[in-house]
Amino acid sequence: xxxxxxxxxxxxxxxxxxxxxxxxxxxxxxxxxxxxxxxxxxxxxxxxxxxxxxxxxxxxxxxxxxxxxxxxxxxxxxxxxxxxxxxxxxxxxxxxxxxxxxxxxxxxxxxxxxxxxxxxxxxxxxxxxxxxxxxxxxxxxxxxxxxxxxxxxxxxxxxxxxxxxxxxxxxxxxxxxxxxxxxxxxxxxxxxxxxxxxxxxxxxxxxxxxxxxxxxxxxxxxxxxxxxxxxxxxxxxxxxxxxxxxxxxxxxxxxxxxxxxxxxxxxxxxxxxxxxxxxxxxxxxxxxxxxxxxxxxxxxxxxxxxxxxxxxxxxxxxxxxxxxxxxxxxxxxxxx
Amino acid sequence: xxxxxxxxxxxxxxxxxxxxxxxxxxxxxxxxxxxxxxxxxxxxxxxxxxxxxxxxxxxxxxxxxxxxxxxxxxxxxxxxxxxxxxxxxxxxxxxxxxxxxxxxxxxxxxxxxxxxxxxxxxxxxxxxxxxxxxxxxxxxxxxxxxxxxxxxxxxxxxxxxxxxxxxxxxxxxxxxxxxxxxxxxxxxxxxxxxxxxxxxxxxxxxxxxxxxxxxxxxxxxxxxxxxxxxxxxxxxxxxxxxxxx
Numbered sequence: 342x343x344x345x346x347x348x349x350x351x352x353x354x355x356x357x358x359x360x361x362x363x364x365x366x367x368x369x370x371x372x373x374x375x376x377x378x379x380x381x382x383x384x385x386x387x388x389x390x391x392x393x394x395x396x397x398x399x400x401x402x403x404x405x406x407x408x409x410x411x412x413x414x415x416x417x418x419x420x421x422x423x424x425x426x427x428x429x430x431x432x433x434x435x436x437x438x439x440x441x442x443x444x445x446x447x448x449x450x451x452x453x454x455x456x457x458x459x460x461x462x463x464x465x466x467x468x469x470x471x472x473x474x475x476x477x478x479x480x481x482x483x484x485x486x487x488x489x490x491x492x493x494x495x496x497x498x499x500x501x502x503x504x505x506x507x508x509x510x511x512x513x514x515x516x517x518x519x520x521x522x523x524x525x526x527x528x529x530x531x532x533x534x535x536x537x538x539x540x541x542x543x544x545x546x547x548x549x550x551x552x553x554x555x556x557x558x559x560x561x562x563x564x565x566x567x568x569x570x571x572x573x574x575x576x577x578x579x580x581x582x583x584x585x586x587x588x589x590x591x592x593x594x595x596x597x598x599x600x601x602x603x604x605x606x607x608x609x610x611x612x613x614x615x616x617x618x619x620x621x622x623x624x625x626x627x628x629x630x631x632x633x634x635x636x637x638x639x640x641x642x643x644x645x646x647x648x649x650x651x652x653x654x655x656x657x658x659x660x661x662x663x664x665x666x667x668x669x670x671x672x673x674x675x676x677x
Numbered sequence: 678x679x680x681x682x683x684x685x686x687x688x689x690x691x692x693x694x695x696x697x698x699x700x701x702x703x704x705x706x707x708x709x710x711x712x713x714x715x716x717x718x719x720x721x722x723x724x725x726x727x728x729x730x731x732x733x734x735x736x737x738x739x740x741x742x743x744x745x746x747x748x749x750x751x752x753x754x755x756x757x758x759x760x761x762x763x764x765x766x767x768x769x770x771x772x773x774x775x776x777x778x779x780x781x782x783x784x785x786x787x788x789x790x791x792x793x794x795x796x797x798x799x800x801x802x803x804x805x806x807x808x809x810x811x812x813x814x815x816x817x818x819x820x821x822x823x824x825x826x827x828x829x830x831x832x833x834x835x836x837x838x839x840x841x842x843x844x845x846x847x848x849x850x851x852x853x854x855x856x857x858x859x860x861x862x863x864x865x866x867x868x869x870x871x872x873x874x875x876x877x878x879x880x881x882x883x884x885x886x887x888x889x890x891x892x893x894x895x896x897x898x899x900x901x902x903x904x905x906x907x908x909x910x911x912x913x914x915x916x917x918x919x920x921x922x
Binding site: 537541 | 752753756762769770771780781787791836838
């Protein structure tokens with residue numbers, strides 16, 4: 342597998358160039374606001390994919406680290422006096438790094454389980470963190486929440502948050518792309534296909550999973566940090582919200598988990614659809630049906646997710662267009 | 678045949694609740710041989726494999742490999758020491774290409790995990806093996822698209838990537854057609870001639886008698902007989918175990 346292909350470079354550069362230009366072209370606040378949430382979910386789904394998509398361990402607890410990232414931002418205001426404006430954005434890498442590292446021992450315990458048990462354990466982790474957010478009042482102010490000072494930006498209010506979310510999404514995509522092309526990526530995909538077999542081939546399965554986990558969690562915490570700053574107030578029930586996680590997981594499934602572009606595409610389909618349905622039918626709650634309708638339709642037509650289904654379609658067409666080589670084994674061929 | 682034992686199992690015992698799967702099983706695999714481990718269904722052959730390779734923990738007994746006692750057999754450490762295995766059902770990584778399947782099996786130090794997934798040397802080594810196993814035309818195909826026999830061959834090729842000293846083959850010809858059986862037999866012979874030692878669990882007794890020496894027979898988790906193929910074939914206890922006569 343080549344590191345960089347001209348097509349890939351063009352695709353990545355084109356997509357992120359257009360996304361970066363968007364808030365400068367479209368200045369309507371509510372549309373840029375939808376853009377911020379679309380990028381947030383795209384980032385969360387991509388970060389989730391980095392661990393769960395590549396290893397096959399379905400984590401439902403990443404929202405815990407989203408919340409921890411949000412509270413970490415709140416704490417930097419309260420206890421470190423980081424100042425308003427763009428400064429909190431500069432603290433995001435440190436928040437990501439710290440949360441990623443601190444989560445490793447937790448993951449080490451959780452990863453002693455597999456499959457559905459792992460999913461349940463991580464879901465429990467989410468609720469434990471939510472309860473801690475309610476009860477550690479000296480840090481989180483419990484249900485009163487942490488208030489973050491409203492920043493003043495010279496430009497359009499939403500634009501800095503949009504660009505910050507876009508930067509983290511780009512970082513998440515870059516990490517996913519790099520991991521997939523590295524030996525670590527090969528180890529993770531081996532684990533996803535057959536962990537026992539991978540162990541039998543000398544793959545250090547625990548170490549590989551922990552690295553993917555720490556990267557995924559670090560990115561999730563960074564996104565949570567931006568979200569906390571964007572909303573000005575961080576409450577336990579919204580910062581550590583299972584629905585945020587479920588939304589991101591659904592988007593990854595919809596786009597195609599384990600693929601580079603799938604989770605992002607899933608978010609770009611579902612979040613605007615959700616927001617459109619909310620504004621059009623919100624008063625009657627019919628928007629939930631419309632939202633579910635979009636999801637059901639795509640699942641019926643593309644059950645493995647958008648990217649894998651389309652890739653299958655393309656490869657089937659190519660296969661039909663070429664003669665399949667004769668690869669039936671014979672004694673001579675195998676033993677020669 | 679060299680008489681030095683590459684692998685030694687002493688007093689291996691494994692119980693699953695009240696069921697004794699393996700009991701006080703002692704045997705050795707001499708260096709450079711193709712040793713067979715045979716026995717009727719349920720005699721404990723695969724359990725012994727799992728104990729030797731660390732997939733199961735023995736309730737009692739010891740394992741020594743290449744002159745060193747393995748205190749807590751672990752698949753990763755044993756693989757790195759030169760002991761590897763295949764499984765009864767062909768186990769491959771179905772979503773990876775054939776080349777990727779092979780490259781996963783190369784021992785990687787931690788510092789290389791950020792390096793390119795398939796380096797130039799990895800690729801040439803993988804293609805070399807795929808060529809030997811007649812799978813080179815499918816090198817970039819998804820392994821999941823292979824036939825069962827091809828999967829068996831791929832699994833066999835995979836465990837050779839790290840140039841092991843001892844390969845444990847669990848029913849290498851089960852469920853494959855006669856052409857493939859001949860191909861696998863030829864491959865085992867060639868690799869053995871190059872110095873690779875094998876321990877083979879197999880139900881195809883014609884193949885065992887042609888290929889293996891010595892032959893170890895298990896029954897109800899204990900060693901029943903051990904010796905040259907002709908001696909084992911004529912052993913009354915073995916006939917009794919197989920035929921229930």
